[in-house]
Amino acid sequence: AQKVTQAQTEISVVEKEDVTLDCVYETRDTTYYLFWYKQPPSGELVFLIRRNSFDEQNEISGRYSWNFQKSTSSFNFTITASQVVDSAVYFCALSEGGFNKFYFGSGTKLNVKP
Amino acid sequence: NAGVMQNPRHLVRRRGQEARLRCSPMKGHSHVYWYRQLPEEGLKFMVYLQKENIIDESGMPKERFSAEFPKEGPSILRIQQVVRGDSAAYFCASSPLGAKDLFTDTQYFGPGTRLTVL
Numbered sequence: 001a002q003k004v005t006q007a008q009t010e011i012s013v014v015e016k017e018d019v020t021l022d023c024v025y026e027t028r029d030t031t032y033y034l035f036w037y038k039q040p041p042s043g044e045l046v047f048l049i050r051r052n053s054f055d056e057q058n059e060i061s062g063r064y065s066w067n068f069q070k071s072t073s074s075f076n077f078t079i080t081a082s083q084v085v086d087s088a089v090y091f092c093a094l095s096e097g098g099f100n101k102f103y104f105g106s107g108t109k110l111n112v113k114p
Numbered sequence: 115n116a117g118v119m120q121n122p123r124h125l126v127r128r129r130g131q132e133a134r135l136r137c138s139p140m141k142g143h144s145h146v147y148w149y150r151q152l153p154e155e156g157l158k159f160m161v162y163l164q165k166e167n168i169i170d171e172s173g174m175p176k177e178r179f180s181a182e183f184p185k186e187g188p189s190i191l192r193i194q195q196v197v198r199g200d201s202a203a204y205f206c207a208s209s210p211l212g213a214k215d216l217f218t219d220t221q222y223f224g225p226g227t228r229l230t231v232l
Contacts, residue, residue, distance in 0.1 A: 106156045
């Protein structure tokens, strides 16, 4: 079974629209970490956020916000007022208690059109 | 502080040749992870190494693939007798503390090496 599921393969929006990228995870560990990474067309991975399982406080960073809900095992990512530069593939990842390896979702490709 | 360095950025090999991918972790980082990203897919864990030790190689194919992280020098991911299915982006990540620190550790990724097997 997939540990991290990103059901949205590809999303297209028009600039200035808000968009939410979904991430559902599965783990039996009580301590775990969730991440979001951005992969622009150039191919590198850009770290966006890390969340600890014991901290359910939502976080906002500029136009980015994250909604972590343990009850539904979800860690969704919202971009407010999207811009063309937000176009990229976004990956959600899980690291379990031992903090060794990451389990990545299959990614959501976001296309922001002008 | 330079980030994680990987070279080469692009590597072309013919079937049956060997591919050597290098990763220099961030300064002060002693833990290295290798991931493989097949086209249109997410990253898959391959191996986790500390200096001179392989900690977890559960994601490594049983044959043709090997990894090392010597006391001095970069980590090397070696693929022998490459096949077309090995074509992928290979990412290296490093972290300062690995499994010991559960509160601050984060993996930082290199830019990746894109391997093309002809």
